[in-house]
Amino acid sequence: MELPNRYALIILLLVLLFSRSAFGSRFPQPIQESSHKGPSRPLKVAVFALGSFWRSEAVFGCLPGVVRTSVGYAGGTKTNPEYRNVGDHAECVKVEYDPTLISFKQLLDVFWVSHDPRQVFGQGPDVGNQYRSIIFTNATLEARLAATSKEREQTKSRSSIVLTQIQQLEDFYLAESVHQKFELKRNQFLLQLIGNMAEDELRASSLAAKLNGYVAELCPPQIQKQIDAKIAEILKGGWPILRGV
Numbered sequence: 001m002e003l004p005n006r007y008a009l010i011i012l013l014l015v016l017l018f019s020r021s022a023f024g025s026r027f028p029q030p031i032q033e034s035s036h037k038g039p040s041r042p043l044k045v046a047v048f049a050l051g052s053f054w055r056s057e058a059v060f061g062c063l064p065g066v067v068r069t070s071v072g073y074a075g076g077t078k079t080n081p082e083y084r085n086v087g088d089h090a091e092c093v094k095v096e097y098d099p100t101l102i103s104f105k106q107l108l109d110v111f112w113v114s115h116d117p118r119q120v121f122g123q124g125p126d127v128g129n130q131y132r133s134i135i136f137t138n139a140t141l142e143a144r145l146a147a148t149s150k151e152r153e154q155t156k157s158r159s160s161i162v163l164t165q166i167q168q169l170e171d172f173y174l175a176e177s178v179h180q181k182f183e184l185k186r187n188q189f190l191l192q193l194i195g196n197m198a199e200d201e202l203r204a205s206s207l208a209a210k211l212n213g214y215v216a217e218l219c220p221p222q223i224q225k226q227i228d229a230k231i232a233e234i235l236k237g238g239w240p241i242l243r244g245v
């Protein structure tokens with residue numbers, strides 16, 4: 001009785017070992033979060049409005065030092081705004097960042113080059129007050145940095161006015177989940193590759209924030225290339241295909 005059991009166990013172990021090495025390379029290695037628990041360093045929060053929040057989230061999600069992004073409504077007075085009933089709010093991106101890796105000043109530089117702060121009543125093709133340009137601040141120093149950077153932006157040309165508002169951040173209302181990581185959600189392949197995360201996981205994930213920028217082709221070029229290479233490497237391993245049941 002005892003002997004066959006031991007053999008069975010050894011055979012099972014051998015089969016398991018063999019199947020891992022035989023099939024291991026056929027299965028794609030999912031892209032992993034570099035750190036699952038996220039950094040332990042204290043993060044800072046910055047909120048910006050610069051047109052459609054689908055694009056705004058993609059602009060900031062890929063920057064080194066940005067840990068999390070989400071989109072929402074801020075800058076107005078209406079309580080509980082919704083996408084179809086936004087009231088006087090603007091579409092915003094909330095950026096959680098590690099201040100030892102990226103500064104508020106660097107985020108401001110990205111803000112200015114990522115939209116046209118002189119466009120009246122809209123941004124790009126999008127028309128309306130909800131697409132206005134706003135820098136939200138939550139400290140005196142930030143307000144000063146924002147004001148200085150706006151002045152600098154104005155000096156680039158005197159022929160039109162930089163319309164960006166600078167406001168103390170009050171309430172930030174999280175937008176509906178369909179709008180979170182909107183660009184990434186259009187790419188089923190990448191969603192699968194990161195393990196079909198649940199909505200709250202997706203919102204908290206640095207990896208999802210990066211890939212959201214990648215899909216929109218809004219990452220800095222060298223990061224865009226790095227992600228391209230990583231995906232190509234995974235695909236080389238082959239994708240499992242079910243050929244029958």
Ligand code: MHO
Pocket residue numbers: 052053054091125126
């Ligand atoms: N141009 C966009 C605006 C989206 S937005 C998040 C559209 O296709 O409707 O406001």
